[in-house]
Amino acid sequence: MIGEFARAAGLSTYTVRFYEKIGLIPAPPRDSGGRRVYSKDSLGWIHFLKQLNATGMKQADRVHYAALRLRGEETYRERRQMLEAHYDxxxxxxxxxxxxxxxxxxxxxxxxxxxxxxxxxxxxxxxx
Amino acid sequence: MIGEFARAAGLSTYTVRFYEKIGLIPAPPRDSGGRRVYSKDSLGWIHFLKQLNATGMKQADRVHYAALRLRGEETYRERRQMLEAHYDxxxxxxxxxxxxxxxxxxxxxxxxxxxxxxxxxxxxxxxx
DNA sequence: GCTTGTCCTAGAGTGCACTCTAGCAGCTAA
DNA sequence: TTAGCTGCTAGAGTGCACTCTAGGACAAGC
Known part of the structure; x- marks a missing residue:
């Protein structure tokens, strides 16, 4: 599962697990054997992350943004402010x-x- | 001498010595006490290096370019080719x-x- | 003559962002 | 039933580009 997802995302399986470990991508559900099961929806988020990455946003900031995203509506304002800073x-x-x-x-x-x-x-x- | 030069170049003295060690900047002459004596002309080269750096040219490539530069006319062609690659x-x-x-x-x-x-x-x- | 400041060298340490290894388990095809 | 593929974890290793430390020399000012 992680192999296929990593290929689709254009990352190595190492990197996918690493991103999960540091909180850049949410921990996915597991199957009966404990293996990660990804939904295709997550690819959009990975794609966005790669753009932030490629345009020089720091890992720590990407992690912070990812955490805000999981908290929902209440973080719209802070997310917009981060995007504005990155835009500048x-x-x-x-x-x-x-x-x-x-x-x-x-x-x-x-x-x-x-x-x-x-x-x-x-x-x-x-x-x- | 290195302190003043580094300040003018916007680098730390550590970085100036490091750049010399790896061949990014030519070894300057020394005074009687063995201290490096820089000419102001070198600042233009540092400025150019910083632009290559800021636009993502690899250290190894910058070192190679610096070496070509020291070899003079015979490397015009290769230098142009490197600049074209970087331009792309x-x-x-x-x-x-x-x-x-x-x-x-x-x-x-x-x-x-x-x-x-x-x-x-x-x-x-x-x-x- | 001692403190302060700058210089010297060789080599160790840092921070970032991965990237890989070791050791083990489960599934599938021959 | 065994080889091969993929998955799991914890933790070690890598490459880049600096950045700093240790230990020492010299020069100027108090």
């Missing part, structure tokens, strides 16, 4: 990334020019 | 970040709506 971080990261993207483009052009100049001066040398 | 990674990261940014906005709106509904139903309860 993402906007800042986007700006920084865009800045470096521009720099990369300029540097690539520079190196193209330098390479061309080098080729030219080598041809000169060969001819001279 | 940055473009992908930008797209992913934008996607999550949009998701955050939608979720924030959702929670605002949920909070408003909750407030309404509480008022109803108070009145009823």
């Amino acid at each position: 971080k993402i906007r800042a990261d986007l700006a920084a990334l865009q800045k470096t993207s521009d720099l990369m483009q300029r540097k690539i052009s520079l190196y193209q020019r330098l390479e061309a100049e080098l080729a030219t001066s080598e041809k000169d040398t060969n001819n001279g | 990674k940055i473009r992908a990261d930008l797209a992913a970040l934008q996607k999550t940014s949009d998701l955050m906005q939608r979720k924030i709106s959702l929670y605002q709506r949920l909070e408003a509904e909750l407030a309404t139903s509480e008022k109803d309860t108070n009145n009823g």
Whole structure:
């Protein structure tokens, strides 16, 4: 059960158990043999977690968000505040990334020019 | 000397020595007492390194780039190729970040709506 | 001449986020 | 009935990128 779920989630079984241990995903029910039984619904949550992860939300914060989620309606406000904070971080990261993207483009052009100049001066040398 | 340089670079002295040890920054000349003497020119390189770092280039790759840089003209081509690869990674990261940014906005709106509904139903309860 | 501050080296320690091992149990197909 | 696959737990190990400690030297100011 955990193997199939992990494959569908794009995680290793190690990671799925680890996420459960630290409270990132709720402990699922078990079958008669003590094995974890997952519902497909949980995949959406995993997908969201991966997006938070990929955009640099700290493990501790993801765990906190997961705990809020289990508490229901009373945590709407705090969850929204966490999302707002993360949104601000993402906007800042986007700006920084865009800045470096521009720099990369300029540097690539520079190196193209330098390479061309080098080729030219080598041809000169060969001819001279 | 290292203290002043580290402050100007926005790094700790530990980190500056560590970067030198792994080859990220060239070993500077030493004064009569064996202390490192930095030229201000190196700050530009540190700044560039920090941008590569902040945009997720691996330490090993940064070290490789630094080594190419010391070898001069003959490595223009390989340096450009590394920058192109990093540029591609940055473009992908930008797209992913934008996607999550949009998701955050939608979720924030959702929670605002949920909070408003909750407030309404509480008022109803108070009145009823 | 002693304190304070900065520097040096080698190497140990930290925090994060997994990732794997050991040792064992249950199911299924050959 | 035994080999192979998957599952279970507790706890150890990994890789990255720093970050700090220990133990010592020198230079300036009180």
